[in-house]
Amino acid sequence: MTDDTGSIRRILVLGANGPSGRRVVQRALDRGLGVVALTRHPEAFPIRHDRLEVVGGDATDPATMDAAVSKADAVVSTIGVAYTWSPVDVYSAAARHALATMRRHGLRRIVVVTSMGAPKKVEEGGRFRRVMGQVFRSTFTRTLYDDMLRMEDMVSTSGLDWTIVRPPGLADEDGRGYAIQESFLDSPAMARGDLAACLLDLLDREDWYERTAYVATPGMRLELIPTIRKEMLKR
Template sequence: MKLVMFGANGPTGRLATEQALAEGHSVTAVTRRPDAFPLSGAGLTVVGADILDPDAVDRAVAGHDAVLSTVGVPYTKEPVTVYSAGTANVVKAMQTHGIRRLVCVSSIGVNYEDAPGEAFIFRKVIVPVLLKMGRPLYEDAARMEDVVRGSGLDWTIIRPAGLFDATTTTDYIVSEPRHPGWFTSRKDLADALVREGVDDRNPGSVVEVITTQGVPSYFQVFMKEALHIGGSKK
């Protein structure tokens, strides 16, 4: 299968690209910094392009079977448009070239609801802080989801929970919102992204990916991912 990956040079994008290549698929990795892309090998094409550049997106998308996106930015107080504007460029290019399958990563922060069994301090202290810190991101991710829903494509939106690093793929949960759990390993998210795109799972659906094994503490995720103490984006 011929896949194009936007956000390929992010932590999850690299994992998903590596997995897709290992499964024998052809991958076009789209990144603004192609010289810094760490992967190589047969089946891989690295393209330097910005998702906010419609002409560059059009060239990158042409000739593929499916489009995967892990585009993300760190927490910021400034307005964010990369999710919605970039995905609008992707959708237009896919429509132009007759490509149907789109899988993109969003966040459970877009439309957060308390799940059964979550601790009081998590619901009343940690979640409000994270949602406030990430408001510009979540607002634009919500706009992105609207763009995807209105695209007329065969789309799937994946909402991970709090991201953390792991070395192996687990028996993670894919569920309609809102499933108990606030953690998603990037390894599990990458696997889910590839499976949705390649196996055509859950078309026309918003799903959450929740890791339940080997998860860190709330404090560890908060310090690393929210406060960027040794952390990184999608």
């Protein structure tokens, strides 16, 4: 499904109906790519385009994933859930099915979003960041981040051309340019527009194959309490 030069022409977006996923879909279309958008709520998906196919279904269902992956030649995952005290398995279940199905259909490129907060030990950044990060990590983000790490583990041992992207808190803004580096990036926020641009840029960046990237919008700030409240209440 790639063209004669091996370029990616059609991507599958997991989590397409989320605030980041929608931006990835729109920007991919703007760049001339074809898009398969997977959502459990296709009727609520707001974007229509002749290069867009909206697939309804759950990413943790193998048959749904197979149908979606078979239509694409690369996968971008912005799948996510709200902060919760309950066990989370959506990241790892979706990744397990996506990776197995990619192998079956001969796809190589996958870019997944996790979080700057996912690593178990928050050892970098300023003192306030480290203390708050450790408090969150061991309380209401624990189950979610633990499952992100399970996904990271599966992706990074997949043998495919993977990139893991760890953003900080996300803001619903278009963006103003992003920073990306392999070591911890001490910036508290990223515009979802910048995240979308970064994920699409990464599709063609072989220098980022088999690497984990910290990304952020330099200089952007987020208000901590409203952001946490929003993340806990979003579904």
